[in-house]
Structure formats: structure tokens, C-alpha cells
Amino acid sequence: MAISSDVIRGYNDTMILYLLLDQPSYGYEISRQIKTLSHEKYIIKETTLYSAFTRMEKNGYITSFQDQNTATGKRRTYYQITGKGRAYYQEKCEEWLLTQEVVEQFIRKGETENGSY
Amino acid sequence: MEAIRNYLETMFLNLPNTPEVYKAKNELWQMMEDKYTELKNEGKSENEAVGTVIAEFGNLDELAEDLGIKQFVHQPRQEQTPNAVSLSMEDVRQFLREHSRHSYFVALSVFLFILSACCPIFFGAAADTSLRSSDVLDASGIILMFVFIAIGVGMLVYSNVCMGHWKHLEEGNFVTDFATTDYIHHEMEHYKSTHALLLTIGIMLCILSVVPPILLDAASSFAADTLEDCSAGFVLIFVAIGVFLIVISSMRMGGYRTLLHLNNQNTIGGNYVPEQQDRQQYHNSTLAAIMSVYWPTITCLYLIWSFLSFDWWITWIVWPIAAIVESLIKNISKN
Numbered sequence A: 001m002a003i004s005s006d007v008i009r010g011y012n013d014t015m016i017l018y019l020l021l022d023q024p025s026y027g028y029e030i031s032r033q034i035k036t037l038s039h040e041k042y043i044i045k046e047t048t049l050y051s052a053f054t055r056m057e058k059n060g061y062i063t064s065f066q067d068q069n070t071a072t073g074k075r076r077t078y079y080q081i082t083g084k085g086r087a088y089y090q091e092k093c094e095e096w097l098l099t100q101e102v103v104e105q106f107i108r109k110g111e112t113e114n115g116s117y
Numbered sequence B: 001m002e003a004i005r006n007y008l009e010t011m012f013l014n015l016p017n018t019p020e021v022y023k024a025k026n027e028l029w030q031m032m033e034d035k036y037t038e039l040k041n042e043g044k045s046e047n048e049a050v051g052t053v054i055a056e057f058g059n060l061d062e063l064a065e066d067l068g069i070k071q072f073v074h075q076p077r078q079e080q081t082p083n084a085v086s087l088s089m090e091d092v093r094q095f096l097r098e099h100s101r102h103s104y105f106v107a108l109s110v111f112l113f114i115l116s117a118c119c120p121i122f123f124g125a126a127a128d129t130s131l132r133s134s135d136v137l138d139a140s141g142i143i144l145m146f147v148f149i150a151i152g153v154g155m156l157v158y159s160n161v162c163m164g165h166w167k168h169l170e171e172g173n174f175v176t177d178f179a180t181t182d183y184i185h186h187e188m189e190h191y192k193s194t195h196a197l198l199l200t201i202g203i204m205l206c207i208l209s210v211v212p213p214i215l216l217d218a219a220s221s222f223a224a225d226t227l228e229d230c231s232a233g234f235v236l237i238f239v240a241i242g243v244f245l246i247v248i249s250s251m252r253m254g255g256y257r258t259l260l261h262l263n264n265q266n267t268i269g270g271n272y273v274p275e276q277q278d279r280q281q282y283h284n285s286t287l288a289a290i291m292s293v294y295w296p297t298i299t300c301l302y303l304i305w306s307f308l309s310f311d312w313w314i315t316w317i318v319w320p321i322a323a324i325v326e327s328l329i330k331n332i333s334k335n
Helices: A005-009 A012-020 A027-037 A046-059 A083-104 B002-012 B019-041 B046-055 B061-067 B070-074 B089-116 B118-129 B134-166 B178-208 B211-219 B225-260 B268-272 B285-292 B294-309 B318-334
Strands: A062-068 A075-081 B085-087 B174-176
Touching: A012 A027, A012 A046, A012 A062, A012 A075, A012 A083, A027 A046, A027 A075, A027 B019, A046 A062, A046 A083, A046 B019, A046 B061, A075 A083, A075 B019, B002 B019, B002 B046, B002 B178, B019 B046, B019 B061, B085 B089, B089 B118, B089 B134, B089 B178, B089 B225, B118 B134, B118 B225, B174 B178, B178 B225, B211 B225, B285 B294, B285 B318, B294 B318
Parallel strands: B085 B174
Antiparallel strands: A062 A075
């Protein structure tokens, strides 16, 4: 069962901001972590990721800077979360909890596994 | 790796050449490169790694709004560059092959044109020494000159007809894909050093053309007059070889430029053009008409003055003056 991109789209920002909470990171690293944390159930497309970066940078949730990777010496664009970004992340978390709570009411547990409705 | 690069470049080929688009391309490339490297480190095969990276790339539609390129992404390709025909690598190779042959023909015919003027000079000098058959020698000099000119014109016509089927390159709307553009660019870079060398030798030969008359003049005190009569001929031989080298190397560079100019310069694909030459130099149509015959007229003036006066030592002054006048006219007409 593949994940519906329509539903998850609204939470790409949440995932990216979550990964930036502790330290700045760069494009591929974020995409790799999303893949690992979701147990390979969600793989974010490069264009989706870049689109999220530019949008959030425009909104002031993240800032970007150039830095050299200490291990490989490769120059990359790193992204860093801002105060505004943290507030937005908090907001999105609350929104999700609410959404989950509402949708949860309409999910009948154990039904789908039996294949009968 | 090359396949990924090609894929990305092709996706961006027709997008406008703006900083945002350029940045997006670089960022996406960074991510793809990282992913590819990691997949390879995990022990995936080349094909698998490339396949995964391309499959997980996504769609440029998502970037359209952020980059302000909505109208480009949603338009079908043909509309951005109407009736654009893509030139294949094979077409490009064939063009370069034929164009280089064309350059040889043109350069050789110019060489013959200049050399043709030598015939009357040498035969005339020979005629002066041998009194018996002087008329015959004079006549054969003239005849040989026309034979040279005829061969030259024949070669020009033949070569132009052969190149005729490439005429549409200048008129039609053509694009080349990234791999092909890259190939042309590479070939051009490769030819650059040869071009510089040939050009330098050519120009040096033109300058050194004054050496034979000076030497012959100095030698004339103890040598026959015949040699001195020939001095103009030696000048022409030097100039002919010099011009041959200049024409051939410039034309070959021109061939590469023609191909690189095909892609629309406002798109990423047109990024390769080394320098933008403003082709429309004269806005006034009368002036444009006059200037189109400027250099041929100067050439005629130079040759007429030189041959009438035989003052080869000073007639070259026509060229620098003509060049200064041309840039003056260009600048005045711009304002």
C-alpha cells in the first residue's frame, strides 16, 4: 500500500522542520532521514523537497547558508530553522493531533485486515 | 553519473535562464549526486543507482510556482520554440565534417585569388629578361591569372552548392540537446589552441610580407633587376599563405559558433554561447547596405592603389585606417 501524496503533502514541512530542530542539515541528508524514519514507507521526491525549501525560506521558517562538509569537503547548501519556523512547527504539530483525533473517530479498527466491511 | 546529468540538463533545457532556475538546477544536482554516491556505496549497480535517482526525482511542475516558470512548464515544448527541430549528434557531426571541408575550399580559393595576381608579375619580370618571347610570356602570365581565378571561383561555387542543404540552419528553428551541445563545446575548446596558432602564423606572415621587397631592394645593387621586379609577387605569396591560414581557422571556429548559437539564449540550453555577438549592428537600412560592401570596397581600393603606384611599403595603411573608420561608424550609428 503506497502512501497518498495528497495527504502527506501538507506535512512535508513538518517532517523537514522536525529534522532541523536540533541541527542544520542539507538536502540529501534530510531526504535520507525521512526515508529511514518512515521505515522506507515514504520517499520524498527531490523536486518536492526543493520546492518545500524555497517556500519555507520565503516564509522565513528556515534560512540557508553554504558550508563545506567536514568529512567529504564538498560544498553544500545547509538549511537552518528560525524562531518563526519553530513556532510554525509547534502549530503544525497541534494541527496534526487535532486532525488525527478527528479522523481516528471514523476508523474502524481490525476491519481492513479481515477484508470485510 | 553522466546519465543523471543528461537527464537533469534535458529537463531544464528550455527553462528561462534566470538565477532562480539556475539555483534550483544546482541544488537538485547536489541532492541527486549525493543520492547516487550513497547508492553506489551501498553496492548498487550503475543502472540501479541511476534508475532510482531518476525515479525519485519527481516533477518540475512542483517547482513551477516557486521559480516563476509556470508558463514554461505547462506549455507543450513546441510552443516555446515554434517548429523547433532537434539536431541529432549525427547531424552535428556531419555538419562539422562538411563545414570543415567547406572551410578548406573557401580558404584555398581565396589563396588562389591572391596568388593569381602573382602570375602577371612573375611572367612580366621573365619577359623583361628574355627579349625574344616577351609577348608570349606576358600573355601566358595573364592567361594563367585567369586560370587561377577560374579555378578559385569554381571551387567556391562547388563548395557553396554542397553546403546548400545546411542553409536551413540559419533560417529555421533548431535546438540541440545537452549531450550534443556539450560535445560541440568540447570540440570547440579542443580546436581553440589550433585556431590561435594558425591565426598567429597567418597574421605574422602578412606582416612579414614586407621582408622580401626590403631584402630584394638591398640585394638589387649586385643582383639582376628581374628579382626586384618580382618583389611584389613575393609579397603576395606571403599574404596568400597568411590569409589562407586565417580564413581556414576562423571559418572552422565559425562553424562551432553557428551550432552553439542555435539554442535560444534566454534558456538554460543557450547558456553555452561563449559571448553574445550583437548581429544587428546598423539600425539604419541605408547604412547597413553601405556597410555590407565596406570591406570588399576597401580591399579593391587597396589593390588598385597598390598596383597602380606599386607603393607597397605604405599602402597597407589602408587597413588600420579602414578599421578605425568602421568602429567610428559603428559607434556613431549606435547613438
